[in-house]
Every structure is written in structure tokens, then in C-alpha cells.
Amino acid sequence: MDLRSVQRPLKKRYREEPGSSKVTLSARASRQETPVSCSVDIGRAVYAAEAHAGVGGSGQTACSGDLLLGALAACAQLTCQMVAENMGLDARRIEVGVEGDLDLAGTMGISEEVSVGFERIRVGFEVDAPGATEEELAALREKTERYCVVMQTLLDPPRIETRWG
CATH class of the missing domain: 3.30.300.20 (K homology (KH) domain)
Structure with a gap:
């Protein structure tokens, strides 16, 4: 992969249209079955998350x-x-x-x-x-x-x- 050739048109556009370089990322968390677990949706993937074992989670999930x-x-x-x-x-x-x-x-x-x-x-x-x-x-x-x-x-x-x- 030639990274410079991939980035060249992006850099050109960002220089010529300064506002075009701004993005907003988002994530949304929702409760699952227990108060120590949730799902995290970043729009392209959903991840499971849980409280750390030291505060009551199982320790089996991030x-x-x-x-x-x-x-x-x-x-x-x-x-x-x-x-x-x-x-x-x-x-x-x-x-x-x-x-x-x-x-x-x-x-x-x-x-x-x-x-x-x-x-x-x-x-x-x-x-x-x-x-x-x-x-x-x-x-x-x-x-x-x-x-x-x-x-x-x-x-x-x-x-x-x-x-x-």
C-alpha cells in the first residue's frame, strides 16, 4: 500500500476546504442483562463491556x-x-x-x-x-x-x- 498516494488527495482537500477535515465520532452504550454489563455501539461494530472484577464484574469481558x-x-x-x-x-x-x-x-x-x-x-x-x-x-x-x-x-x-x- 502506498500510504502517501492514499493520503495525498485527503490532504489536498483539507487544505483547499478547511472545514472538510472535521469529523464527529460517536459511541452509544446500552444496558444488557445485569447492572455490571453493557454493549457499546460505535456504528461499525458493537462491543461487550463489563465492570472490572474488582468492582463486581465477572472479569471475563473488557x-x-x-x-x-x-x-x-x-x-x-x-x-x-x-x-x-x-x-x-x-x-x-x-x-x-x-x-x-x-x-x-x-x-x-x-x-x-x-x-x-x-x-x-x-x-x-x-x-x-x-x-x-x-x-x-x-x-x-x-x-x-x-x-x-x-x-x-x-x-x-x-x-x-x-x-x-
């Missing part, structure tokens, strides 16, 4: 934290692959692993001093590009981190608005 970390891993992986391709790097293997630490005492309301949510998230990149120079690998890292939508969203979170109906 929890929302898994989905968040999975979204970060997928975005970092795809971004790194696409940047490497556009840089002309011969990357034999790119693999991204993501881990996150949280204290369930926060989400269970056990302690007000414990935050609800992840305390720390680690993103690890393993890149096998034997012909790449140190400068090229540094550029790959910088561009991957700059253009990874999920990473940038977590680093500089948007304002979240809630509506109740």
Missing part, C-alpha cells in the same frame, strides 16, 4: 479501562506504523503495549483521597527498524507522539459536557 487502554494502544500502533511508512522507514516490526494503574478504592467510594481513574499510564513501543538511524528513530517517536489522537487527548483533555434526559 472493562471500560481496558477499552480506554486498548484505544490508546491501537491509536499509537496505527500512528507509528503510518509515520514510519511516510518516513520511508523499513520497520520490520512495530508493537505497542499499554498499561495503566488505578486504585479501585476511588471508584468504589472507599476513600475520598484516592482519585477515581488512572493514576499512571505507560505506553511502550518496540520498533525493529535495523536500517534506521538514531535521528530517524527520534523523529519517528516525536511524530508518533504528536499525531496520536488518543494520546494527545489524554495529555490535553477536552472539556466534557454532559446532558441528562
Whole structure:
């Protein structure tokens, strides 16, 4: 696949018609059989989700934290692959692993001093590009981190608005 030729007309259109680059993604969650499970519909696929076993789920289905970390891993992986391709790097293997630490005492309301949510998230990149120079690998890292939508969203979170109906 020649990624540059695929992206060239998109970039041209976004430059010529600036508003055309804006998109809205959506997801909708609905309750399933129990209060600890739901389905998540992103319009192209439906995923099952469940509360973490540490708060009452069975532990057999992805929890929302898994989905968040999975979204970060997928975005970092795809971004790194696409940047490497556009840089002309011969990357034999790119693999991204993501881990996150949280204290369930926060989400269970056990302690007000414990935050609800992840305390720390680690993103690890393993890149096998034997012909790449140190400068090229540094550029790959910088561009991957700059253009990874999920990473940038977590680093500089948007304002979240809630509506109740």
C-alpha cells in the first residue's frame, strides 16, 4: 500500500476546504442483562463491556479501562506504523503495549483521597527498524507522539459536557 498516494488527495482537500477535515465520532452504550454489563455501539461494530472484577464484574469481558487502554494502544500502533511508512522507514516490526494503574478504592467510594481513574499510564513501543538511524528513530517517536489522537487527548483533555434526559 502506498500510504502517501492514499493520503495525498485527503490532504489536498483539507487544505483547499478547511472545514472538510472535521469529523464527529460517536459511541452509544446500552444496558444488557445485569447492572455490571453493557454493549457499546460505535456504528461499525458493537462491543461487550463489563465492570472490572474488582468492582463486581465477572472479569471475563473488557472493562471500560481496558477499552480506554486498548484505544490508546491501537491509536499509537496505527500512528507509528503510518509515520514510519511516510518516513520511508523499513520497520520490520512495530508493537505497542499499554498499561495503566488505578486504585479501585476511588471508584468504589472507599476513600475520598484516592482519585477515581488512572493514576499512571505507560505506553511502550518496540520498533525493529535495523536500517534506521538514531535521528530517524527520534523523529519517528516525536511524530508518533504528536499525531496520536488518543494520546494527545489524554495529555490535553477536552472539556466534557454532559446532558441528562
